[in-house]
Amino acid sequence: MSSPAATPIATESEQPALRDFGGGPFGIYVHVPFCATRCGYCDFNTYTAGELGTSASPDSWLEGLRGELSAAARRFARLPTPTPEVATVFVGGGTPSLLGGDGLAAVLDAVRAEFTLAPDAEVTTEANPESTDPAFFARIRAAGYTRVSLGMQSAARHVLEVLDRTHTPGRPVAAAVEARAAGFDHVNLDLIYGTPGERDADIDAGVDAVLAAGVDHVSAYSLIVEDGTALARRVRRGELPAPDEDVLAARYERIDARLSTAGFDWYEVSNWAIGDSARCRHNLGYWDGGDWLGAGPGAHSHVGGVRWWNVKHPARYVDRVAGGGLPAAGWEALTRSERHTERVMLAVRLRTGLPLSDLDPGGRAAVPAVVGRGLASVVGDRLVLTDRGRLLADGVVRELLV
Known part of the structure; x- marks a missing residue:
């Protein structure tokens, strides 16, 4: 592994592993590090306004993103193989929808300014249902987004409270309907199962809500109690029981059976879709060992057998990009x-x-x-x-x- 100051994208003579670049689909992941509140189970690289203070803002982050994408494009141009068209873009976080429709349009414009998107590129953004409305979906659809992934987690209010989720139980379904009405053919809803206090009836209600929303993709993840989270502290103090492995398995089987009956097919252990076209091509790029550039604070990249990761804090990220280089904290050739x-x-x-x-x-x-x-x-x-x-x-x- 190099020192943090080293360059993760170099010439072929400096990084022989990069000879493999360009052999398959190429994607770009953009990390938006902002959240309105912090969910108790989340250990992602995200920050609330109170945690950031005046050290960073969406505007400074966007300028940093533009600078990083420009620097990355220049480095890719030095490689012996042409930079492939971008097959997929995925904007995640954090809560990308906090940027609003215009902000997300600016993100996609920043990608297009430095890279060529394939004519059939899949462009996804994650969104919190509470920070969306019909105008938001119409704006990002017009900007070129083709897919939306909405955080639902559960349809049961008491489960959402344990997870510290702020949306009301019915809002994800309404948001999914609004996204479809705005012209999105591909809409995903995320579920989490195994939350302390969750019942079989809560699982059924969640799947019922997903089916009522008319989406073509569902992701379902077992709750993981991550060290350092508020949820982990509650479990450690005995306020909540840790998730039970047997219960998690039963919950998974229940979700899978309901979705399968409704016409969803699993294509990855935690993901179901109605037809091949509904599968998330960006995530398939990860699972198939493809190449991707990760831009934004804490984002990870993988190109031609070389992996690198960015500094985490938004203020440090912006400062590093302002220095004219990539904001990598470190890298390794696999x-x-x-x-x-x-x-x-x-x-x-x-x-x-x-x-x-x-x-x-x-x-x-x-x-x-x-x-x-x-x-x-x-x-x-x-x-x-x-x-x-x-x-x-x-x-x-x-x-x-x-």
């Missing part, structure tokens, strides 16, 4: 072994499965035992998780990497 490990970890989670040819001899030797226990099946030349295997995906990965 070894062959590390790239193999990541390939297995990510590909095995996909419904398309893991090519057997991607396994080393030890991994191929472990396949019969995994199949014998009903955790996966061999379909053609790929290893594909069974329904039971999806619940134990991490364990399958460990066996394949022995």
Whole structure:
């Protein structure tokens, strides 16, 4: 690993791993670090206005973003292969919708100013339902966004209260309807399951709400109690029980069964879509081992086997970009072994499965035992998780990497 001051995008002679760049889809992730309030379970790199004070603002962040994208484009131009068209853009956070429609349009303009978007580029933004309205959706659709991902988490008020979510239970459905009315064909709703105090009826109500919203994509994640969060402190003090693994598995199976019956197919362990066109192409780029530039405070990038990550605090980020370079805090060139490990970890989670040819001899030797226990099946030349295997995906990965 280099020192923080080193350059993560260099010439071919300086970074031989970058010879692999350009062989597949290229995406750009933009991190918006602002939130109105901090949710109790969240450990993302986000900041409320009170936490930032006057050290940074959306305006200074946007100027920093423009500078970083410009610097990155100049560095990419030095590589021996042409910079590919951008297949996907994903604006996440944080709460991108706090920027408003004009702010998000400016973000996409900043990307277009430095990179060429493919004609069929997928352009996604995350949004908090409470900071959206019909005019917001109309503005970002006109700006070129093609997909919206809305944080819903639950339809039960008492579950939202445990999570410190501020939106009212019905608002995500209303926001999804507004997004569809504005011309968005692809709308996602996020669910979280396993919150202390959650009941089967709450899970059913959440899925009912998703189906009523008419969306074509659903993400469902088990609650993880992250160190340093308010939720972790409450669990440590005994105010709330820690999520139970058996309960989490039952919740997942309940959600999967309901969505499958309604016509949703899983394509990644935590993601369901109605038809191939509804799948999130940007996230598929991550899972398929693609290349992406991560811009914004704390964002991570992966290009041609080289990974780097930006400084986290927005004020430091802006200062570093103002100095004329990339705001990288550090970087590493992945070894062959590390790239193999990541390939297995990510590909095995996909419904398309893991090519057997991607396994080393030890991994191929472990396949019969995994199949014998009903955790996966061999379909053609790929290893594909069974329904039971999806619940134990991490364990399958460990066996394949022995």
